[in-house]
Amino acid sequence: MMHGQSKLKAEILSEEEIKLRAEKGQQILDSLDYFFKVRKNQVNQPEDQLAFSELMAKLCPEIATIYNYRREVLQTKFDHLGGLLSESKNIDIYKQLVKLIQSEFMLITILLKQHPKSYTLWTHRQWMVLRSQEIDQLISQINQENQFKLIEAIKQEYELCSKMLDRDERNFHVWNYRNWLSSISAFGKEDEFTKKKIEQNFSNFSAYHFRSKYFMKNYNQSENIIERIKTEQILGLLPLPFERLKQETELIQQAIYIQPKEHGVYLYHRWLVGVVQPFGVTKIEKVQNNSIQLQFNRPVTNVENSFEIFNQENVLKIINIKVEGIRVIISFEEQQITNLKIKIHNQIYENQSKETIISEDESSKFMVPSEINLTKNNDGFTYTNTIQQEFQNAINEIHKYLEENIDFIKQVIEEERENRFPYIQVLYLLQFKLRTQKLIDESKTNAIIKEALQHCEQLKKIQNDHQAQFLYEFWSQF
């Protein structure tokens, strides 16, 4: 399949040209024919298998079978030379090995110049990095006198990625490859690199995307997360200190300011602001002798291990937990309820999770820890919900941060009256505000809803499409 091929004007080829093309085509088919005979050992292997497969790769760079064959040949050579090197520690053998590896990387680089988006080539390169690492391990084992320099291919691979991203900053093969390199080594300075790409072009969505991944990856590096929550005010999915988060928000605000008509920048801004918004209990809706129904400020999932219930200080056995959007129904052994205590746990921080990445489904495990004390009486029940102090302060800070960002977007609306993006954005940010407000003071939510509906009306006037209708339906439900 070919992308981006502009239609040639009726090409009138001379008979000579047609003949030449037919000959060239036939040559390719004949070469392939011979290659497959070699592959299946129907003819003798060529004397120089590497030279032969190199010719084939240059002739038909997209044919995966050619690289499969080449890898088999290379592996045999690596095994052979590796074995010899282990035994002899001979410098000439070492030089042969290094040359073999470097020339393979060079060949792939040449082919990548013509075919920068070839899955086949990137897979082959990845394979080569792994082989060169294995050989480095082998060299390390015999390197007591440090007579051999390690290959350390990964460093040069970052160079390649930089060069290729300079040529095409959105090539996802290169970004994925770079990301993979960072997963197996410590050299990638992802924070610096993605920031550099963003500063080169505020529209580089690939850079924002990888930045979001970079920020999400640091759980197992925090040794004392509870301390960090207190001192650095971390809450929610993003394990970044609050000050760092605010810096990052300024960067994306700048991008929105410069490129207000571009969709991607709003997505990243929305994610940054939204990702720290808390999950917490807002209400106890029902209490029975065998169950309790809780309401949360936003839909939750995967919260089955977030609860502990006590009746008169005795631990209750939880039979079932049913989650339905913002509601959770906890069933327990039937008994006379007088004083219930429900502890809401933050599964990630309390268990000092060893996870490096939390999937989006599990985000509500970042619950605001609180303790609910409930008393049943003749009229029904009364309760208090006490949020753990460190988190209480954090929620207030987050609420302030959210307000600042809503104000910022409103400024953009002022400048960009006919642009639907800031309107969509403010409607999402107001959703976050509504959820956080419910944790702080439920009574003030009406003002938020009223404001949102006004923005909905404005949005419908600009572009009344499905997105506008969807947002309007959300805000109309209250």
Next chain:
Amino acid sequence: MLQQQLVNHLPYLMALDKSKDIESIGYYLSEHLKVAGGYWTINAIACLNKIDQISEEKKQQLSKWLKECQNQDGGFGGNTNHDSHITNTHYAILLSFLLGCELDYEAAAKYVAARQRKDGSFEGDQWGEVDARFSYCGLSSLTLLNKRDLIDVKKAASYIKKCRNFDGSFGGIPDAESHGAYVFCCVGTLYLCEDLSFNIDELAMWIHERQTSKGGLNGRPEKLADVCYSWWMYSALCLLKREQWINQQALENYILECQDNDGGIADRPNNQPDVFHTFFGLAALSLLNGQKYQLNPIDPAFALPKSILINIPGASRFIQS
């Protein structure tokens, strides 16, 4: 006017098989894509409701050739003699249903199932490349062959969920940027795993934002529209029951604009057509407005005509009504 152009696609498709297009080096260099090409061509012809135009003799010829593409390991290569790969195995299975021929499905199923890794992902072949495309090939192939029990379906779904990104959409591997073509692979896989428990509205919103001013869909922010995304993402919207989240009329018009006067559909207006874009353009049209264009609807999960799927027992519970 544009509607009449649809008729031109049949001669374009029928001619693809004739003696080599000697004016194009591209033909020779796509020798490894013959199985895929066969699938796109025959499927496009089926979409035009003209599969009866292919002679029995031709079908036999193609069937014989297709069988020769199966290797000792049970998998299929892109052409005879090529090493096995899950994508070509999948294409071969699909093509066999279109041609009405039988392959060694038992061996093919074993090859596909062997590609699943412990984390639920699927590799393309023994060389280890992993990608959501291969997950989709795995689920689709084994569902069609009624061999889902050979793999861990739950794990397959959980791997795909790791491909979700902050923008609500899906990439090709965990950490990869969201991309329209991978939306098809991931949603298709999750649909076949019977596990669509992710935020569907967020994804639909992302897809909605892919529609450009000319009506076509692009694959990612700031990229150009391409007709193939009409299929990749509109089929996903159909599976998620969110078809109206894009401007369907505008998308339809865009696909029609991509038609070539001499037959075939290109990636964008005034470009060179090719069989790949011809198939995906027609397939998307069959979902958008099949009745109007008298197209045979192509199922959004399996990318095969529904008329063929109803005869495949493994597929029945997944066919969209």
